[in-house]
Amino acid sequence: MPFGVDEAGKGPALGSMFAAAVHLEDPDLDALPEGIADSKRLAPARREELAATIRANDRIGVGVAEIPPELIDDPETDMNSLTVQAHAEAIATAVPDSGDKIAGLCDACDTDADRFARRVTDACASALEIERDPDATLEIDARHGADDDSKVVGAASIVAKVERDAHIDAIADEYGDIGSGYPSDPTTREFLESYVDEHGELPPFARESWSTCEDVLAAAQQTGLEQF
Numbered sequence: 001m002p003f004g005v006d007e008a009g010k011g012p013a014l015g016s017m018f019a020a021a022v023h024l025e026d027p028d029l030d031a032l033p034e035g036i037a038d039s040k041r042l043a044p045a046r047r048e049e050l051a052a053t054i055r056a057n058d059r060i061g062v063g064v065a066e067i068p069p070e071l072i073d074d075p076e077t078d079m080n081s082l083t084v085q086a087h088a089e090a091i092a093t094a095v096p097d098s099g100d101k102i103a104g105l106c107d108a109c110d111t112d113a114d115r116f117a118r119r120v121t122d123a124c125a126s127a128l129e130i131e132r133d134p135d136a137t138l139e140i141d142a143r144h145g146a147d148d149d150s151k152v153v154g155a156a157s158i159v160a161k162v163e164r165d166a167h168i169d170a171i172a173d174e175y176g177d178i179g180s181g182y183p184s185d186p187t188t189r190e191f192l193e194s195y196v197d198e199h200g201e202l203p204p205f206a207r208e209s210w211s212t213c214e215d216v217l218a219a220a221q222q223t224g225l226e227q228f
Contacts, residue, residue: 002026003061003095003104004064004152005087005120008160010079010109013212014181015167016068017079019086020160021060022054022096022152031059036154038147049222051162063093064163073209084107084116085178088123089155091140095128100217101131102128103139107146107153117142121201171205181214196220 003023008110010017024031033053035046042050055062072082087106095102095146100116102124110116143149147157169195172178175195179187195203206213 001093002102002152003091004146004150004154004156005084005090005104005108006039006107006147006157006160008081008164009167009181011183012181012188013183013192013207013210014178014203015064015068015083015164016066016069016170017086018160018163018167019083019090020156020163021061021063021087021090021104022155022159023063023091023094023096024152025061028215031057032155036151036155036158039157042158044165046163047158047165050155054159060155061094061096062096062159063090064159065089065093066163066167069205069207071210074209075209077160080110081119084119084123087120088127089126092127093121097128101137101139104141104227105146105150105153106142107157108141108142108144109143111126113142113144142224144174145193176209183210189216191222192216 005019005021007017007019009015033050035050039047054060067082067086072079084220106117106120108116117140120142121138124138124140145184146153168178168181177187178191179185181188192213193216199222202213202217
């Protein structure tokens with residue numbers, strides 16, 4: 001497969017979601033470094049090392065797309081559509097404008113993998129401004145667990161995760177420890193509660209439409225009412 005795509009940060013209550021595409025000039029997987037695996041199976045330092053090696057190789061194209069919280073909160077869209085958009089934008093950045101047929105594999109971010117592949121194909125045709133029949137130009141497949149099964153999708157998962165981690169680290173540098181940003185993380189929950197207690201509103205990088213954020217804000221507002 002000439003390219004692979006994956007995302008990181010679809011489910012957190014804090015911060016952006018990222019999608020990454022990794023494109024090989026030819027189907028030779030030897031261009032990818034040894035040790036590629038699903039990013040969740042790798043230590044942070046190893047992910048960063050592999051991502052740097054991937055980016056430094058001029059035989060590999062890398063594209064990254066960011067979906068910020070304000071877009072995630074937009075009532076006119078939804079996470080599945082935004083994930084499709086992010087995949088297409090990452091592909092359009094990673095794949096050279098050669099006019100050749102474009103083929104690759106996405107880690108399916110929809111319960112229906114075939115539907116996800118069709119939607120990414122359509123979005124990618126639009127992003128690349130392909131006027132011809134997209135089915136004749138694009139060959140995009142999607143599978144659940146592709147980040148485990150495909151080395152190039154695993155490489156994309158590493159790049160996406162490193163981008164997401166760097167994003168969270170940058171927020172933490174300014175606001176203090178926010179944890180992973182996931183609703184199940186006690187540090188994230190404690191940060192949200194403390195921030196809302198102090199400021200009376202959610203932090204600017206919160207996904208305000210997420211139930212975790214809504215619940216924390218509602219609880220703080222209720223506590224404030226009870227004090228009167």
